[in-house]
Amino acid sequence: MAELSEKSYLAELISDFPASPHVELDTAWRRVEAHFRAIEEAVPNILGFLAKEKDPFPLLFSGLSTSLHGFLYRNVLSNAGDCRKSTDPRGGLVAFGPEVFRNPWGSQFKGAPPTDIPNEMDGAFRLLSRNDRDPVRTSIQFYQRFVRIHPYYDANGRIARLLVSVYLLHHDYYVKWRELEQQKKNEFLKKLNACHLREGSASYEQYFEYLHSFWRKFVIARKELDS
Numbered sequence: 001m002a003e004l005s006e007k008s009y010l011a012e013l014i015s016d017f018p019a020s021p022h023v024e025l026d027t028a029w030r031r032v033e034a035h036f037r038a039i040e041e042a043v044p045n046i047l048g049f050l051a052k053e054k055d056p057f058p059l060l061f062s063g064l065s066t067s068l069h070g071f072l073y074r075n076v077l078s079n080a081g082d083c084r085k086s087t088d089p090r091g092g093l094v095a096f097g098p099e100v101f102r103n104p105w106g107s108q109f110k111g112a113p114p115t116d117i118p119n120e121m122d123g124a125f126r127l128l129s130r131n132d133r134d135p136v137r138t139s140i141q142f143y144q145r146f147v148r149i150h151p152y153y154d155a156n157g158r159i160a161r162l163l164v165s166v167y168l169l170h171h172d173y174y175v176k177w178r179e180l181e182q183q184k185k186n187e188f189l190k191k192l193n194a195c196h197l198r199e200g201s202a203s204y205e206q207y208f209e210y211l212h213s214f215w216r217k218f219v220i221a222r223k224e225l226d227s
Helices: 001-015 025-041 041-054 057-072 114-125 134-151 154-169 175-184 187-199 204-216 222-226
Strands: 173-175 219-221
Touching: 001 025, 025 041, 025 057, 025 154, 025 187, 041 057, 041 154, 041 187, 057 114, 057 154, 114 134, 134 154, 134 173, 134 187, 134 204, 154 173, 187 204, 219 222
Parallel strands: none
Antiparallel strands: 173 219
């Protein structure tokens, strides 16, 4: 069911943002999956790039986000690499959550308004630093904010996971994504959603710490991978 919903939504995006030349849905789906695998395989090269570059991490990761999304939807969507815009169909609005899948008028969560995305994304990327005393905490703080902003129409979770993985690998940590997805995905989403609901409120820090403590169970030191 999840794949059918994702493919249905991709079909909508192809209709709203058709690439030139036009690509059929099944081809587009296979292309996106192949691009994602290629990105995962390129993570060592991305780490090498970060190590050589001298620009601040907020700037590097902002550019990396754009590049990853652009590559993921290359020759699939005309807006590959672009954040949502108010001039897009339906005003660039998007929503997410379990109630009504991606219905801006009925879903539990609404992404940031398109006009707010640049400032909110800037704030999220400014959390990241080359020398972080607690990168595990920073990584989930960034992940939660990025997903809540929902800058892109699709693949926000994928892009956030890639950015967090690269950030933690740079700091010599590794995320056990497969274990998290297979064993505790629902619990993770519940804690993540609880933070979305309370962002900007007095109770946010309390619920963020619940998420943070849960997250630490799935992040290990890179040296443990070889032990």
